[in-house]
Amino acid sequence: MAIEFNDLIKTHNKENYYYIMDLDAIRKATRKLKSHWEYFFPELEIAYSYKSNNLSMVTKLMLFEGLSAETVSLHEIKLALDDGFAGEFIYFDGPVKLNNEIEFAISKGIKIQCDNTLEVERVILISNHIKVKPKISFRLSTDYKSTGLSRFGMSRDEFHESLLLLQENGLHLCGLHFHSGSNLTSHDYLIKALEYYSNEISKVKDIIHFIDIGGGYPASTANCDAVLVNNNYPKRVREALLKQGIDINKVSVVIEPGRILTEDYGYLISGIASVKERNDINIITISAPGTNVRSAQYHNNRFAFIIPQREECIETSLAHVFGSNCYESDIIAMNMSIPVDLSIDDKVLISSCGSYDIMNSSSWIRSKPKLIVISNGECFHDNYRPA
Structure with missing residues (x-):
């Protein structure tokens, strides 16, 4: 992976959610x-x-x-x-x-x-x-x-x-x-x-x-x-x-x-709004509207994980991850591995968001995620170009 995400989230830690394009x-x-x-x-x-x-x-x-x-x-x-x-x-x-x-x-x-x-x-x-x-x-x-x-x-x-x-x-x-x-x-x-x-x-x-x-x-x-x-x-x-x-x-x-x-070179990074338990599994709701992740529940090869990443030997649990929209099917990831020392200050990173996800990003409920582009190892900001 060309991007060091742990370093990037330190730089953009105050953002609730944003895209990164490599x-x-x-x-x-x-x-x-x-x-x-x-x-x-x-x-x-x-x-x-x-x-x-x-x-x-x-x-x-x-x-x-x-x-x-x-x-x-x-x-x-x-x-x-x-x-x-x-x-x-x-x-x-x-x-x-x-x-x-x-x-x-x-x-x-x-x-x-x-x-x-x-x-x-x-x-x-x-x-x-x-x-x-x-x-x-x-x-x-x-x-x-x-x-x-x-x-x-x-x-x-x-x-x-x-x-x-x-x-x-x-x-x-x-x-x-x-x-x-x-x-x-x-x-x-x-x-x-x-x-x-x-x-x-x-x-x-x-x-x-x-x-x-x-x-x-x-x-x-x-x-x-x-x-x-x-x-x-x-x-x-x-x-x-x-x-x-x-x-x-x-x-x-x-x-x-x-x-x-x-597609594989864009990532959505979002803060965690809440963590609760339902039917013996953890439920994480992220800050980013789920409409910013197109059909994530059908893309089995997407990966999602918690950042900053922990050492491999740390104890983990499982969680379902949802967006902030008010409908049950606003699914981001199922059975994602999470560290037992999960903090509300952690972020969720979702892969393969570099294609139609960005184009379908909605400002229906909240503002669209900011766009951060990595070029020649440096960070730049870009803007949406809606019709």
């Missing part, structure tokens, strides 16, 4: 991912997912490391532009794109990944109105947990209808987009999607500029061997694309990571 670890993880995928794909583009963590120090790091930007709203597009990303290196995803967002994206030369045929029609109408040709790619619907096609993206029929629309309006299809889910524990979801759309890929493989295979790569909280899955991903994808006849020396492969670059 930018040095994010930089290292980004370079490792980039190097690994570039080994398999000579024409690789990594589009960082703004929705996973849009803190300015994080997104500007991604720009500095040579990544592109993946966005889902006008707000995120403007953040990316303000950070320094050129329009040609911004992807506009998402199932809902408002007309003013589409017009802005077209005017900036941003790639619009269309979710459905009606959206393609709207993009064409708006582009005709402002007399600027759009950069259009199609998102194709993939199997959702073996239950059939997802509600997101186009079916085969919608793909062909949309492609005909482009041809009738003298427009060119720039690329194809696949997104097979989140925290995927297997590469098979994406491989099967590529196979399912083999005829559609064959029809456009010689005219498109890129294939965007989305995100969803598992972080440590995905309840699988995330390292093994992620290490095998590019090799398996390369095999599948070559099988489809894709020339990976001409067609760029785009990936859209977010969580795996940030």
